[in-house]
Amino acid sequence: MTPTLLPAAQPAPLRWRRSFPGGPEQARDVRRFVGCLLAGCPFLDDVLLAADELVVNALRHTKSGQDGGIFVVEVAQDGGMVAVSVADQGGPGEPAALDAGDLAESGRGLRTISLTAASWGWHGNGEGRTVTAVFAGHWAA
Structure with a gap:
């Protein structure tokens, strides 16, 4: 009997999720959380x-930035792909990657993401939405 070769097992996709209180000091904690996961x-x-x-x-x-607000960060890694998502409690307007003027003090965030990520997008409404950036490269954890 001839042995049958099985294809090499692929590692299972990894996914982590954590909620954070809606304070500005949490940005540092999010960077630490994501950095540790993707070292x-x-x-x-x-x-x-x-x-x-x-x-x-x-x-x-x-509304995530208001008193008592929260947001959730999710990180997914599958082979060379990494996705980072932030789910918020909704608000007016829709996320958009705009070209801010040269003298603008803000408004470049999603534009920068659109230039560095393989893709980005969002879904949801004024009651809650999730914005995701996807990165791809030659990397396997």
Whole structure:
């Protein structure tokens, strides 16, 4: 009888989720959380920048930044792909990657993400939404 070769097992996708109180000091904790999970990732700086921008946007533009607000960060890793998502408690307006003027003090966050991530997007409404940035590269944890 001839032995049958089985294809090499692929590692299972990994997913982590954590909720944070809606205070501005939490951005540092989010960067630490994501950085520890993805240590060794060759594009970690871009992922951390995106996580920070998504958190700041949730705190500035949604109910998550109000007293008693919360937001949830999710990190997913599958082979060379990493996705970072921030779910907030909703607010007016929709996330958009705009070209801020040269003298603008804000408004560049999602534009920066759109230039560094493989893709980004959002779903939800004024009651709650999730914004996700996806990064891909040559990396396997």
